[in-house]
Amino acid sequence: MKLSPIEENYIKSIYYLQAKKGNVNTNSLAAHLETSAASVTDMMKKLKRKKLLEYKKYYGFRLNAAGNLYALEIIRRHRLWEFFLVSKLGMQWEKIHDIAEQLEHVSNDELIKKLDDFLGNPKTDPHGDPIPNEKGVMPVLRQIALKDLTIKKNAMVSSVSNQTPQMMEMLNHYKIKLGSHIKVTKQFVFDGSLQVKIDKQPECIISSMGAKNIFVYDN
Amino acid sequence: MKLSPIEENYIKSIYYLQAKKGNVNTNSLAAHLETSAASVTDMMKKLKRKKLLEYKKYYGFRLNAAGNLYALEIIRRHRLWEFFLVSKLGMQWEKIHDIAEQLEHVSNDELIKKLDDFLGNPKTDPHGDPIPNEKGVMPVLRQIALKDLTIKKNAMVSSVSNQTPQMMEMLNHYKIKLGSHIKVTKQFVFDGSLQVKIDKQPECIISSMGAKNIFVYDN
DNA sequence: AAAAAAGTTTAGACAAATCTAAAAATTTAT
DNA sequence: ATAAATTTTTAGATTTGTCTAAACTTTTTT
Structure with a gap:
């Protein structure tokens, strides 16, 4: 329908x-x-x-069940488009909601399937809210700050809690994007900074400030 | 308005x-x-x-002038989305028109600007039809078959005249996409095959059959 | 230049989504 | 348990885009 x-x-x-x-x-x-x-x-x-x-x-x-499923389908479209707007077009958070409100009504199953694949099957939107799968199932995710990520555990960047130009500059510099694979390889107790591996890039250091504001899911 | x-x-x-x-x-x-x-x-x-x-x-x-401009804005949105659906999501031509008819009504200037940049500022849609710029000006393009491209002249892939699985397989293999930069580096008179450079990849050979069906603009 | 044909507009009705104001039902207070 | 307050529904009007059928213009034919 x-x-x-x-x-x-x-x-x-x-x-x-x-x-x-x-x-x-x-x-x-x-x-x-x-x-x-x-x-x-x-x-x-x-x-x-x-x-x-x-x-x-x-x-x-x-x-009822049918209505619920329909709602989840709309939410799925909305959140996938939000992810697209941020991760592919580099739009700012404040601007994406209204655009996604328009895009969410574009309905074509193959489109949404291909969009999902193109985005790398993200599990959350840029705000960290889970994206229902094709069957309307919301993934149950444990989202934690990067600073709390168990050492050497694989995780994925889900959201970032502030969007100041300074923060964006840093994310940009480290090539950290939503959906990036991330792993902490070393912790420095002295200042709380972390050595991390991002996607296939060489390891780099992130300050404790940064590690507080970057959120990941580790399951 | x-x-x-x-x-x-x-x-x-x-x-x-x-x-x-x-x-x-x-x-x-x-x-x-x-x-x-x-x-x-x-x-x-x-x-x-x-x-x-x-x-x-x-x-x-x-x-009138305002109506014309508005029409060109809609056409711009439609063709950019068509390009997106084919070049980024890998959808087939027959399916993209109806989806683009929905997407074209999503209106947000920044969205369209960023989409355009993300796609690499394409000059035509997947069918080879020109995409108006932000000011409503249609680019005047000379589109020619790859086989007729002057040797060593830089060009860009604009469209492909058939979409058989065989053709798609070849394009895929050579990593030829809409918008790819392309240059003929050598012509073999014997069988009409061409040595071409595609984007930053090493040179490769394309048969005369292929070179007849791939269209480029060279201006 | 009338008559016929073709094309366009108006009149009036309908469906979807909305509104305000009044009526009806439920809940809360006394 | 009745009155008052709140919430919900109905009634009737409005707007947008649509339709059919009739009326009106323009064009074409004879």
């Missing part, structure tokens, strides 16, 4: 609010989507007709 | 029909967009209000 971008936005918002608060009501969904409660009621009837959620007048609504 | 996807499709269709036939009338635009003549009339009034075309009842319509 293919929904309109508007319907997709409803599904996505319900999913988020449900994940955050357990249940969603008409008013909170209206607030989240910046629309009226009346519009929400109308749409709930429609999405019930389309069998994406349970809905009983005055008794709230809830995504 | 930001138009809806539907309005953009009207602008784009008018542009194409105008380029092909000089002038467009209500019925032919309706046919092209698979809609009714009445819908076209309604939309012409609207696009006139938005100052994108000249329109006089019963006397036809024509894009």
